[in-house]
Amino acid sequence: MKLRKLFTPESVELNLSSESKDEVLKELIQLLGLDEKSEAILFKTLKRRENLGSTGIGKGIAIPHCRSLVVNELRLAYGRKPEGMDFQAIDDEPVHNLFLIVAPPLEVSNQYLPVLGKIAQFAKDPEIPAKLEEIQKPEEFLALLEERAP
Amino acid sequence: MNSSTSPPDTMHPQLMLLMELQDLRSQYRELEQDEGAAPVEEEHFHIDPAEAREQLQAKVSELEERLDPQVRARYERISPQRDRVVVPVINGVCYGCFVSIATATVGDQDVHQELQSCENCGSFIYVVS
Numbered sequence: 314m315k316l317r318k319l320f321t322p323e324s325v326e327l328n329l330s331s332e333s334k335d336e337v338l339k340e341l342i343q344l345l346g347l348d349e350k351s352e353a354i355l356f357k358t359l360k361r362r363e364n365l366g367s368t369g370i371g372k373g374i375a376i377p378h379c380r381s382l383v384v385n386e387l388r389l390a391y392g393r394k395p396e397g398m399d400f401q402a403i404d405d406e407p408v409h410n411l412f413l414i415v416a417p418p419l420e421v422s423n424q425y426l427p428v429l430g431k432i433a434q435f436a437k438d439p440e441i442p443a444k445l446e447e448i449q450k451p452e453e454f455l456a457l458l459e460e461r462a463p
Numbered sequence: 464m465n466s467s468t469s470p471p472d473t474m475h476p477q478l479m480l481l482m483e484l485q486d487l488r489s490q491y492r493e494l495e496q497d498e499g500a501a502p503v504e505e506e507h508f509h510i511d512p513a514e515a516r517e518q519l520q521a522k523v524s525e526l527e528e529r530l531d532p533q534v535r536a537r538y539e540r541i542s543p544q545r546d547r548v549v550v551p552v553i554n555g556v557c558y559g560c561f562v563s564i565a566t567a568t569v570g571d572q573d574v575h576q577e578l579q580s581c582e583n584c585g586s587f588i589y590v591v592s
Contacts, residue, residue, distance in 0.1 A: 350474045350575065358486040361522065365515040370507055380489045382482050385553050385591045403509055418489045418547060419558070426503055433507040 314424050316389075316431060317458040324390040325451035329411070334400055335360070337392065338377060341413040344390035351383035355415060369402025374436040378414040378429055387424050388415045389432075391454060393445060410445050412436065435462045474575040477534050478549075481578075481587050484526050484538075485549040491519040492546060534578065541585060550586040560584035 324344045331337040338359050342352050358379045362368065369375040390413040397407030412432050416425035435441060438461060448454050493500040494512045504510040530538055541548050550559035557564050562583040574590050581588050 350479075354479065354482050354486070357483055358490075361487060361519075362490065365518055366508055366510045368508055376507075379486065380493065381486050382549060382551055382589055383591070385551060417551070418485070426500060429500075430503055430507070433503075 314422075314428065315459070316428065316435065316462040317455055319387060319389045319428065320391060320455055320458065322451035322455070324388075325454050326390075326392045327395075327448060327451065327454070329392045329394045329398075331394075332398065334363070334398070337394065337398060337400075337411065338363075338413075341377065341390050341392050341411055344392065344413070345384070345388050345415065347383060355379075355381050355383050359413075367401040367403060369400040369404075369408050370433060370436065371402055371404035371406065372437065373397065373402075373406060373409040373442050375400045375402060375408045375411045376414065376429065376432055376436065377411065378416075380416045380418050380425065382418060384415050384417050386417065387420065387428060389413060389428070393448070395446070410436065410442065431462060475578045477531055478575055478578050478587065478589065480526060480529055481534070481538065481549045482589060484523060485547060487519055487523050487526070488546070488548070491516055491523065494519070537580075537585075537587075541587075545584075545586065548587060549589050550581070550584075551591045552581075552588045553591050557581040557584060557586065557588060559586035559588075564588065 326344055329337055329340050331340045339356055342355050358381045359377050362379045363377065368377045392411045394409055397409045400408035402408050414429055414432065441461065444457055494516050501512040504512060527535065538548055547559060550557055552564055555563050559581055560583045564581060579588050580586060
């Protein structure tokens with residue numbers, strides 16, 4: 314599965330405005346276009362996952378993720394916080410790039426874990442943070458995925 | 464989205480609670496499996512799966528205490544038999560047993576104001592819009 318196919322321009326926000334971890338999670342959730350009650354449940358589930366340990370994997374990247382009943386297919390969103398924010402990342406550095414991954418409890422195609430691993434690999438490529446920083450439009454983010462995560 | 468985390472008033476509070484429980488149980492189950500999330504969580508996120516399962520179980524127990532007695536009785540009846548106590552209904556089909564649900568049950572705009580279950584398999588249902 315190509316990562317590019319799991320994102321749309323609408324699921325990409327290059328200037329996240331929130332300042333706190335909770336608010337940025339909510340802003341990312343909004344990119345999925347769910348209804349209000351689903352957003353509230355998903356927020357709680359993501360928070361509980363964060364309570365197990367931050368999904369800030371270092372080098373300015375965070376990958377909040379969970380399975381939740383509120384989606385019926387794998388959903389992804391990307392948000393960028395150019396000035397960085399505290400996400401209690403494992404290297405204690407500010408987070409600039411956030412990839413949200415939400416999967417239904419059961420998937421026929423079992424894409425969730427492979428996609429989670431693929432996003433983590435993509436984000437750990439040492440050249441990626443600088444490339445993400447240069448992006449001006451959501452379409453450029455999609456093109457970067459096409460190029461670097463074929 | 465509201466900045467508050469309180470449940471939207473259009474959903475039955477017990478359904479909200481059951482869905483939270485279901486999501487926690489999904490996380491727990493996946494961390495139990497060697498080929499599930501455990502290796503990914505360990506490698507990329509430095510999570511100790513055993514410790515994480517312990518935390519999740521504590522939260523599950525805490526939430527179970529908040530279920531109304533009748534709901535909890537049904538929950539406890541269903542949960543040993545099925546991985547999922549709450550199942551999504553997608554396009555009118557219960558994803559617990561893959562049987563169509565009566566339109567009268569799921570067609571209402573305010574379907575989540577009541578706690579409903581599948582007449583065939585007994586699972587609590589959540590209609591995915």
